[in-house]
Amino acid sequence: MAVLRVTFTKTKRDKLAQVLWILNWISVVTGAILFSLGLFLKVEINKRRELMADRDIQYVPNMLISVGLIACAINFLGGKICYDCADNTKFLRWKLIMLPYIIFTFFFTFCVLVGALLCYTMHGELEESLDQGLTEALKFYKDTDTPGRCFLKRTVDMLQIEFRCCGNNGYRDWFQIQWISNRYLDMSQREVVNRLRSNVEGRYLLDGVPFSCCNINSPRPCIQQQITNNSAHFNYEHQTEQLNLWMKGCRQALLEHYSYIIQSIGLAVFISWLFELSVLTGVRYLQTSLENMLRHGDPNSDSDGWLLENGLMETARINLNIIKNLGKNNQIDTANNGDPNINVPSTSTAHYGPDNVPPKQTSEAT
Template sequence: MAPVLPVLLPLQPRIRLAQGLWLLSWLLALTGGLTILCSGHLLVQLWHLDTFLAPSCPFTALPRLALAASAVALGTGLVAAGASRASLDAAQYPPWRRILGPLLGAGVAGGEGLLVLALGLTLALPGSLDMGLEEGLGTALAHYKDTEVPGHCHAKRLVDELQLRHHCCGRHGYKDWFGIQWISSRYLDPNDQDVVDRIQSNVEGLYLIDGVPFSCCNPHSPRPCLQSQLSDPHAHPLFDPRQPNLNLWIQGCHRVLLGYLENLTSTLGSMLAVTFLLQTLVLLGLRYLQTALEGLGGIIDGEGETQGYLFPSGLKDMLKIVWLQGGGAHRPAPEEVPPEEAPPKESLPET
């Protein structure tokens, strides 16, 4: 049974493999730590923007899975660094010799699997982020006026902080505020005829105005901010509603947040790809070093040449061995073997 992908490893290549693997392992640990920071940062940002994401949006699963995958990569790098350093000393290697096999299996099945799954989510979930922000922002703007409603009393503060921090206004633009009632009913005078006319003219009984909250104002504008009567060309002689409004934030919060979170996701995806590549190289190098030392009894500077390999035999032979060890070819137990029948005695002819 020929081994799979064998590589001849004399003494000097074995030592260089162990030294290079030690350096690569620490690089993997560093990359895993940076990936933890990236995934943690994305998770914190999603936690702050939780109000503006739909509860059914699955995007929050990405940073959690990336956090687990990068933690496994960090552990793999530290373990591989310790094993490669111990392989250079015959007195320190025996404890590692017994556990390297299970550690390699766990690294391939757990670490590589988590990284592949996390990379898949970075490609598949941005579409759900678009829909989640669309629904979440619409709900948050609709509850802007509910400052005294339990469960929604913080919506106004959160929306104002969002628009001031990210320099955005409305969901897709400042005109989104024209279609919702954002002024609380407690500030409306029921005796004012204008208020009564506006409420009665709306099918849903909402008080709608062509104005925006103060948080939509751009404080860097040289002119006073225009917040009301934005659709009336005669209300503000120097303001043209057909031109970009220099007093208000032009972009909607949906576009700003989507671009911001997609940039964080792109950075995290790049870190995951680098981590996956480094972890693959570390696991391959550790496997070749392990199998090479097994041929020398665990002594890296042992006499003679040895070879490292991925698997001791081909896939067909390995499946056959597993089948036989698992009882595929059932052999009856000794007590199940039927006793051999004695040969019939020959009858003597009568004289």
Template structure:
């Protein structure tokens, strides 16, 4: 049975393989560290913006899986760096011979699987952000007034901080505030006729106005911020509704947050792809180095050439051997048939 992808490794090539593998292992550790940093940064951003993301949105799973994949890749890089360094010294290599096998299995199955899963989530789940932010921001606008309702006490503060920090207003534009009651009921005079008329004119009994909170105001505006009666052209002669950027933030928070989080996810997916490529190269080189040294008894500078390979036999032969071994282990042991009893001897007649 011929080995899979054999490679003849003379002495100089074995030494260069070990040295190059040591360098690649540290590059893998560096890439894994950057992946962990990007994952933590995205996770912290989602923690701050969790109020504006629907609970059913699966996107927060991306940084969590990426953290696990980066941790395994970091461990793989550090261990393979130690193993490749020790392989250059025949006295230091023997303790590593029992570590390389489990490392290759764990790095290929566990680390590679986690990296592929994290990369797939980072490429696929950002498309769910649009729906998640649509629902989350809509709920945040609706509960803006509920400063005394348990569970929504901080929604007003968080929404104001979001609009001030990201220079956005409303969900898609400042007009989104016209369709929700964002003024708390405790600030409304129930005896005021204007308040009564506005509440009675709405089907849901809400106090709706054509105004926005102060956090929508652009501090770089050349004039004082106009927050109320924005749809009335006669109320503010100098206000041009076609140019809200002169007075209010023009962008909606949905587009700003969507671009921000998708940009972080794109950076994370690039780091995951680079980490996966480096880990594949490290595990491939480590396998060739391991099989080559096993042929020399663990001595890298042994005499003669040796052969490195991925598998000791072809895939068909490996599957056939495993099948035969599995069938032999499940086949019951043969039971010996009881021997036939000899017929009784007839008594000889007496003379």
């Protein structure tokens, strides 16, 4: 029994072909949008590549770019097919192509769905990449004279100013690293020398942060040095002065920024998948109804269209039997190795006895 059988008149078939022609051209536009979204996400990730670890998180934008290009090509071809199918006489040129086209488009729509799901599953990998990348960036903040790192200080400062964040997880991350270069330390001062000697690794650690961590909305001048020393500043309590520095870590700020972009793109891809699925369903109805019309031999006759000619379980069983038969044929070809000189034992071979000796031939009496 056919699945979701629908009867089409000639007028309905023509209208269906015309509507599908328009929808396929709209799908070409959606494919271009997917390509643009993938390109936009790739640019956004590369913009702050220095703040991310070397992890493969480019597969999502690359997949979106590929899906967008393939969608443009597939729907352009689909629009041409549907436009010609509006004229029953032109359907014959596409008759052998429509079924492979539908099968390929079905697997393509599945890839679109996978792309939408990947947009929501890359959150963990993105967070880990940002955590490792920002940790390394803070360590190299002071290396302004090192080739390859000389612009890292500016990158981190601009990041903290733009996203109103401080450190990786918070401003206390700056207390655990030396972010002031030794070239700017006065070694003649006893306090500097003692601070260097007090650390096992010889690092100059202090309870201070860069200027970019200062909250511009703070009612008092920014306190960058001796943040945890209440007596060093007048009318100051570091546990309650939350307006003086940005409290949010840059990892969380960047993660929220990218999560908003990725979730928006994922929603757009999911809507595109629903649209592509509806177009594919319409093309399937058009193909089956036109084939049944050809069987009747009358272009003006009514014809049935369906998604599956047989039931779902029966279709699966038929396809499984086809696969099994192909496997059996492959085993026979492998056994023969393609050598025609190999003799296959006949099932009519005589059994001569326990010694396998043929009986003696007796001559006829003359």
